[in-house]
Amino acid sequence: MSRTPTQLLTPADQERRRGLRVMKGVALGALLGMAVVFLVSFAFEEQVPALAYVRAAAEGGMVGALADWFAVTALFRHPLGIPIPHTAIIPNRKDEIGRTLGEFVETNFLSAEVVRTKLEATRIAQHAGEWLREPVHAERVTAEASVMASGVLRALSDEDVQDVIEQLAREHLLQPDWGPPLGAWLGRIVESGAHHGAVDMAVETIQLWLASNQAAFAGLVSRRLPAWMPSLASRLIDDTVYNEAVKFAAAVRADPQHPARKAIDGYLDRLADNLQHDPATIGRLEDAKLTLFDSPRVRELAAEAWNTAKAGLLSSLADPESGLRRRAATAIAEVGERLATEPPLQHRVDTWVTDAAVFLVDRYRHDIASIITDTVERWDPAETTEKIELMVGRDLQYIRLNGTIVGALAGLVIFSIAHALLG
Template structure:
């Protein structure tokens, strides 16, 4: 295009020379000369204007030339500001995301079996990569610190007491009491010989065996009667006393310093330092091994369940307008927050990137991108200049003869 525009200037120059030389012999060539003269002026003016954008014309450092190399950084800043104000706008982002209907499109994609398979494969690769990068000791240290902070740090008594108080108040422990009483009754029914033998062993040696047998029978009968009474009567004194004991224990766990201290002592005995470290190590090893084994087997239950969950979620997104609207709103809110919070940093990437470019290389890249249109400016300037020169000469000739 540069060659074409320059060649047009050269043609006009030749025409001008010929017309100028022969205009005395052929007066009509004066009009041709005027047109060629105007075209050369227009071509040169537009060549200067176009060239001045990217470099110094003919290497001459004329003021206000080589504009793009000199103003590269300002152009980058202006471009970044333009993008920030006109594209990284919360209203623009929300409008675009609302029209995109991302949730419905994502749901339709996820609902396809091949898409769920792809998500499962990529998720498995992500999990394996994460476990490869993670340091076992570091993870165990994090788990141990969390256990110490959230499990061992707070006192156990008050929260356990609150939970127990609610359970006892609502009567959830009654089934456990019934189970224990039933097991006790079954044991008594099946262990007549044990009861009578214990009675005989505890009896003084001087008591006749016949008396031991009678006493043993009596003790067994009373014990069986007592257990049956507790089993059949929900308002038995033993049950009432047990209820009162448990409710008092729940209160003491919350408000009694002595009981709370005992609970802390038990906690310390159950979970001392070696046990905590062993627990965290085994917990992490179990989780890691189970996950790696599950994600490595395409036929594992975890993989099947994950694929089914992905397909189900995709189907719901595609078919449930309320859920899709909610997800779209989350996406829109998240993008709006990111734009609102980080718009300057995002736009800054443009100005920083342009600022790192070489000035001459930047100028050349821009010229190559828009060069064709710029050369058409030169061509158009040549044509317009020719027409303007012809018009001016014709008017002047007509007015002044």
């Protein structure tokens, strides 16, 4: 159901309508005033010859008022409802006006030269930096960005995101063989000696455990001895095993060249080589990988990863005091400070923004201008006429009023010249 022009009027349009009615009344009053003056002067012209000048002025004023009324009315509708050619110009030529307006904007406002000249004189980076470096503005940008990011996260389909994560995990994590890259990584660790710290930590942990768990060695060996062995001998054996374990751990920890360390280095070196070149070792690792990450488990891990990340992000984005938002606001303020104080950076950013804007305008200016054309084409002729008349109609009524005054002066001058020359 189409809306009437009155239903489309905003409060500002309503005010313009009242002003238009007032000016129409003034212009019409001037015309009627000229008509009254004409009738009076025409009726008493013989008794008062000087009224001939008044009659000529009134006559010219009426002609000017009527001519300008016709011209103004013809822009928006047929005068007196008579379909005179070349009247009701705006409703009849609405689409052509829209195309002409679009071409005008495209040619005069969306040219590369105009955009480049304007942007080069604007100092975009400096102004943006001065605004962004204020903490309140940086926090505002962060808050708006957080709202947008939260909206995007909530709009995403959990199922679709989980499918993407699962697909990426299978493609980049599970499908490639793990053996060769793990072997190469382990080989580099062994070659650089980076594993020695882990060995030291393991030995230290064993020492601490031994110091705190001597009782665990009670019966460790003696339980496996014959029953006829004396209990004293059994205890002595258990204590000996414990003490030797403590000495061994201390010796490994104290000696960087201990044979046990050498044995560990050799084992890790062989393992690294086997992971890269031994099919049996590679196959066992792949079997273990497939057993650990079967299809249901991969799907479950993808869901857990996404749900955890999503919940954490939404919580951080919603909390103004969260670390994420505070760091983002700080980063934005720091960027603003640099933009405001570093001329080389300002020049780079201004150049980038200008070049990007010029490229977009030069490439898409016809599409941008077509918005005007397409929008005007969709407008209803009556609504278009109503809107345009409200925007410019009040000023056009001054044309009628001026036409009345100019017509009266012209009529007076013409009559005066004719009377002076012809008597």
